[in-house]
Amino acid sequence: MSGIRPMKFVHVVYRTRRFEQMVRWYETVFGAKVQYQNPALAFLTYDSEHHRFAFANLDILKPESSEKDRRGLVGVDHLAYTYASLKDLLENYEQLKAQHIKPYWCVHHGMTVSMYYADPDRNQMEFQVDCFASTEEANAFMEGPHFAENPIGVEYDPDDWLARLRAGTPPSEFLVRRIHEPVSPIRGSFAS
Numbered sequence: 001m002s003g004i005r006p007m008k009f010v011h012v013v014y015r016t017r018r019f020e021q022m023v024r025w026y027e028t029v030f031g032a033k034v035q036y037q038n039p040a041l042a043f044l045t046y047d048s049e050h051h052r053f054a055f056a057n058l059d060i061l062k063p064e065s066s067e068k069d070r071r072g073l074v075g076v077d078h079l080a081y082t083y084a085s086l087k088d089l090l091e092n093y094e095q096l097k098a099q100h101i102k103p104y105w106c107v108h109h110g111m112t113v114s115m116y117y118a119d120p121d122r123n124q125m126e127f128q129v130d131c132f133a134s135t136e137e138a139n140a141f142m143e144g145p146h147f148a149e150n151p152i153g154v155e156y157d158p159d160d161w162l163a164r165l166r167a168g169t170p171p172s173e174f175l176v177r178r179i180h181e182p183v184s185p186i187r188g189s190f191a192s
């Protein structure tokens, strides 16, 4: 059992072939506003969280298969939980690893440092820590050039980070994304 628990549940990401329709539906039903959108991805929120919903456009990201409703591609990509600190996120990683539960993707999104896990049914979830102390800073990052340049993220090695954190490197050194390349592929169900 892991002794470290998430602080809060924060968002859900859907994969869709009805990208514009989906964005409009969530705007209408939740009074959500688009925080960032490009042809492949859209991030929406209805409160002080930087995003409550995101949509991945399969027509752009997986154009080779076009069945509108095939489960496994269309549907929930992941649910996300926020941890209180980078230390919590990395120590939880280590505790789970000792029980042979490992993330399939460790990526620095810019506004969050994230680890993605899959449960035994392959439902995907993101464990994350916020990079910015305020919503204003997170929103500014999502509206800025580095997010437009790389809205997916840059991969990192959690063992290396945990070792360096324990050796005294301050968390801010990891939380501020200073390199924006290479753009990571989206891992998990997208890869299969």
Ligand SMILES: [Fe+2]
Binding pocket: 011, 013, 078, 080, 126
């Ligand atoms: Fe996410």
